[in-house]
Amino acid sequence: MRVVIAAVTVAVLALSGCSDDKKEQPRAGAAPSFAPGSDGAGDPYFPTYGNGGYDVAGYDLKLKYDPASGKLEGSATITATATQDLSRFDFDLAHLTASKVTVDGQAATSKAEKNELVVTPAAGVAKGKAFTVVVEYGGEPKALTNEALGDGGWMRTKDGGFALGQPESASTWFPVNDHPKDKATFALAMTVPEGVEAISNGVPAERATAGGWTTWRWTESKPMASYLATVVIGQYRITSSTHAGKPMVIAIPESLPADGPAARSLARTGEITDFLATQFGPYPFDAYGGVVIDDARVGYALETQSRPVYGSVFFRTQPNPVVVAHELAHQWYGDSVALERWQDIWLNEGFATYAEWLWQEHKGEQTAQQAFDRAYKGFDWHVPTGDPGADRIFGDAVYQRGAMIVHALRKTIGDDAFFALLKKFPADHRDGNATTDDFINAAEQVSGKDLADFFQGWLFGTTPQPKPTS
Structure with a gap:
C-alpha cells in the first residue's frame, strides 16, 4: 500500500470463508430462498469492511463538489451480480445520505445503519443475476478515524478536498463494497467550480465547462480495489503528456515550486516505470502519472491505481525518486494483483x-x-x-x-x-x-x-x- 514517513500503525483485514459439504442442497427447480447479504466481507482483520451477497463489476459516479460549502452530491450507478439469492444487501457509506435508490429501475427502500446503506429491492435478486443499482446521495463528506491508522477518506481543504486512505477510504465519498477482494472498474465525472482542478484515476476524457462549473472525467477500465480510488480537488498545475503511447498526467499543487523537488521527482515517473517493467513485466494499466498533496495530514504516499498520490513531506529538501519507485512498484504488486485478505x-x-x-x-x-x-x-x-x-x-x-x-x-x-x-x-x-x-x-x-x-x-x-x- 502506502509509504509512511512517520511510524504509523494500521489495522487491516484478512479474509476467511467456510463451507459445509454436508449442507443439504436445494432441489432442482426449487424456488429461491432469499436472504440478506452479510454486512461484512468476512476478513478477520476488519470483519465489518465490505459486504457479502454480490460482486461489483463497475462504479460510475457523477458528482458535484462545492469547496465553499464542503457539500458533495450526485449519483452512483453500480453494476453487480448476485452471489446468493438476495432479499437485501448493504453498501459501505459513511456520513452521506441517500435520497433515492433504484434496483434495475424499480424503486427500492433504503436506510442508514452506522456506516452502511441497507438496500431492500422491490423483489429478491436471484443468485447469478446481474443487476444495476442507482443511488442518489449527498451531504458533507468526512474522514473516518481509526485509532491505529489515523484518518482515512475525504478531507476538506481551503480550496477543495481529497479522498485518500488505506485500508478504508472509498466509503466516505461513494456507496461501495469496500474490500479489496471485490475489484471493479471505475468512472468519475466530477463537477467543480471553473478554475479548480479535479484529478482522479485512469484515463482522462474531455472536460466541459458551463455556467461557471467544469466537469472533469476519468475512467479506470481495469478492475480496481476500492481503497485505490481517489479524487484530488484544488489548485494544481497539471502536466499532460504521453508515455509509451499512454496518457501521463502529473499534478503538482500551486503551493509548491513549479520546478521544485516534487515536480522533478514525479517527472521521472516514466523512466522509473520503464525500469520496473524490466523486473516485473509489462506495465499493467492504461495511464501513468502522479499527484502531490501539500497537506500536513498526508505524511504518506499511496499507490492509487495508475496515479499514485504523494505527501509533499517526501520532497521537502530534495528530489526523492525512491518513493516514486515504491509506489510505482505497487502498480504490479498491490494494484494489478490485489490483496484477497489484509493479513497478506x-x-x-x-x-x-x-x-x-x-x-x-x-x-x-x-x-x-x-x-x-x-x-x-x-x-x-x-x-x-x-x-x-x-x-x-x-x-x-x-x-x-x-x-x-x-x-x-x-x-x-x-x-x-x-x-x-x-x-x-x-x-x-x-x-x-x-x-x-x-x-x-x-x-x-x-x-x-x-x-x-x-x-x-x-x-x-x-x-x-x-x-x-x-
Whole structure:
C-alpha cells in the first residue's frame, strides 16, 4: 500500500470463508430462498469492511463538489451480480445520505445503519443475476478515524478536498463494497467550480465547462480495489503528456515550486516505470502519472491505481525518486494483483520496498545485498510478517522484513528463478487477487524447490532467521 514517513500503525483485514459439504442442497427447480447479504466481507482483520451477497463489476459516479460549502452530491450507478439469492444487501457509506435508490429501475427502500446503506429491492435478486443499482446521495463528506491508522477518506481543504486512505477510504465519498477482494472498474465525472482542478484515476476524457462549473472525467477500465480510488480537488498545475503511447498526467499543487523537488521527482515517473517493467513485466494499466498533496495530514504516499498520490513531506529538501519507485512498484504488486485478505499485505509492501532496493542498485547507489544487510542488522523479529495483526500492517515487519524475505528468497532459489517469478506472479494474477499461499505455490513451481520451511520461518518465525549463504 502506502509509504509512511512517520511510524504509523494500521489495522487491516484478512479474509476467511467456510463451507459445509454436508449442507443439504436445494432441489432442482426449487424456488429461491432469499436472504440478506452479510454486512461484512468476512476478513478477520476488519470483519465489518465490505459486504457479502454480490460482486461489483463497475462504479460510475457523477458528482458535484462545492469547496465553499464542503457539500458533495450526485449519483452512483453500480453494476453487480448476485452471489446468493438476495432479499437485501448493504453498501459501505459513511456520513452521506441517500435520497433515492433504484434496483434495475424499480424503486427500492433504503436506510442508514452506522456506516452502511441497507438496500431492500422491490423483489429478491436471484443468485447469478446481474443487476444495476442507482443511488442518489449527498451531504458533507468526512474522514473516518481509526485509532491505529489515523484518518482515512475525504478531507476538506481551503480550496477543495481529497479522498485518500488505506485500508478504508472509498466509503466516505461513494456507496461501495469496500474490500479489496471485490475489484471493479471505475468512472468519475466530477463537477467543480471553473478554475479548480479535479484529478482522479485512469484515463482522462474531455472536460466541459458551463455556467461557471467544469466537469472533469476519468475512467479506470481495469478492475480496481476500492481503497485505490481517489479524487484530488484544488489548485494544481497539471502536466499532460504521453508515455509509451499512454496518457501521463502529473499534478503538482500551486503551493509548491513549479520546478521544485516534487515536480522533478514525479517527472521521472516514466523512466522509473520503464525500469520496473524490466523486473516485473509489462506495465499493467492504461495511464501513468502522479499527484502531490501539500497537506500536513498526508505524511504518506499511496499507490492509487495508475496515479499514485504523494505527501509533499517526501520532497521537502530534495528530489526523492525512491518513493516514486515504491509506489510505482505497487502498480504490479498491490494494484494489478490485489490483496484477497489484509493479513497478506506483505505481498504489497515487501515487494514495493524491494523495488526501492532494485532501483537504488540500478542507479549505483547501493546493492540489494547492502540494503538487506542494513535492514537485517539489529532488526526486531517479534512481529511475524505473514500475520502482523490488524494494528501493525504498516510496521517494519511488513515493509522491511517483507523486503528481506524477498531478497532471502532470491538468494535461496537463485537469480534465474527469482526474476522469472517476479514476472510470472503478476502475469498469472493480473487484474485479480492473490494470497500468500498463491505466492508460495508459484515460488515452488518456478524454482522446483520445497520452500515450506523457508517461508514458515521467514514469514511466521519470531526469532532472527539465518542469512542465506548462496
